[in-house]
Amino acid sequence: MTLKLHCFGESGNSYKAALALELSGLEWEAVHIDFFGGAARSDEYRALNTMGEAPLLIDGDRRFSQSGVIQQYISDKSGKHGGTGDDRYEVLRWVLWDNHKLSSMAGVTRFLMNFLPEDKRPQPVIDFNLGRLKGAYAVLNTHLEARDWIVGDGLTNADLSCCGYLYYPEPFGFDRADWPNIDRWLTNISTLPGWKAPYDLMPGSPADRA
Numbered sequence: 001m002t003l004k005l006h007c008f009g010e011s012g013n014s015y016k017a018a019l020a021l022e023l024s025g026l027e028w029e030a031v032h033i034d035f036f037g038g039a040a041r042s043d044e045y046r047a048l049n050t051m052g053e054a055p056l057l058i059d060g061d062r063r064f065s066q067s068g069v070i071q072q073y074i075s076d077k078s079g080k081h082g083g084t085g086d087d088r089y090e091v092l093r094w095v096l097w098d099n100h101k102l103s104s105m106a107g108v109t110r111f112l113m114n115f116l117p118e119d120k121r122p123q124p125v126i127d128f129n130l131g132r133l134k135g136a137y138a139v140l141n142t143h144l145e146a147r148d149w150i151v152g153d154g155l156t157n158a159d160l161s162c163c164g165y166l167y168y169p170e171p172f173g174f175d176r177a178d179w180p181n182i183d184r185w186l187t188n189i190s191t192l193p194g195w196k197a198p199y200d201l202m203p204g205s206p207a208d209r210a
Contacts, residue, residue, distance in 0.1 A: 003028040005070075006048070006056040008035045009204035010115070012107055012165035014055040016067040017074075018201050020160050023194050024078040032203040036115075067164070068095045071157040083156050090151045094158035102136045105129050106165035110172035114206070130173040137179050144181035148188055155192065163189055167197055170206070 005021060007014035007030055021028040033039050033054045040052050049056045049065045057064045057073065064070050075082030083091040109129040112121055140162060143150065150158040166174060166186055176183040189195060199205040 001027075001060055004031050004058045005029070006031045006033050006045075006058070007054050007202050007204075008033045009199045009202040010206065011035065011054050011202075012103060012110075012168065012198070013053075013067040014202060015167070015198045016103075016161055016164040017055040017057060017070040018198075019163075019195070020071045020074045020081060020157065022196060022201060023155070023160075023192060024074050024080050026074065026078050030202050034204070036209060068099060068157070068161060071095070071160060075157060081155060081157050081160060083151055083158075087152050087156070091156045091158045094150050095161045097139075098158075098161040098164070102133075102140070102162060103164055105133045105136060106172055106174070109133060110165065110168065110170055113172055114170040133173045137174065137182065141179040141181045144185050148185070150185075155189065159185070159189060 003021065003026060005014070005017055005028055007018055009015075018030065033045065033056075035054060039045055040049075040054055046052050048058070048063060051065055053065060055065070055067060055070060057070045059073075059077075064073050072082065074080075082088060109126060112126050112129075140150075149155060150162060163186060165172070166176075166182070167190070176186065190197075
């Protein structure tokens with residue numbers, strides 16, 4: 001049975017799930033959610049996901065929301081990217097760190113800087129978030145000093161979670177040239193067979209609304 005991922009191209013959290021699916025070898029298809037048109041807040045969508053968010057993975061009668069949960073389900077189903085032994089806890093540690101320290105800040109900051117009208121962008125909030133993000137980038141860059149992957153010797157959900165926003169072209173305080181270890185790590189991921197950039201992997205992009 002084909003797994004269906006409700007997602008939209010602008011969503012870094014959706015990208016985490018979509019990339020995990022694409023690299024897992026499982027059969028899946030993307031279902032576009034017109035987030036900016038309000039589709040995620042519709043009664044029809046909330047009947048599927050009461051949180052009114054993307055991504056949402058549907059596998060037959062089973063439904064999963066939140067990217068970290070979806071990634072774990074994909075790992076359980078495919079046998080890939082979950083880590084082994086005690087590494088499983090280290091993978092989870094980095095997924096939780098990313099959700100709290102990196103992706104949460106990156107997602108909000110990118111939205112404020114790019115998807116709000118210019119006259120409605122709260123610059124003090126943006127500046128505060130940029131400071132928090134700089135600290136998160138430093139943590140990740142230091143961890144990758146002598147490592148090709150965040151945990152172990154291959155791709156795991158730790159990588160798939162932490163990279164979720166870092167391939168997007170819109171500005172949100174991240175320049176790969178400033179963080180050489182992160183840059184090298186992102187290249188490691190993007191050279192894996194099957195890798196695709198967010199707007200190539202999922203439907204929906206800012207160009208659609210231009």
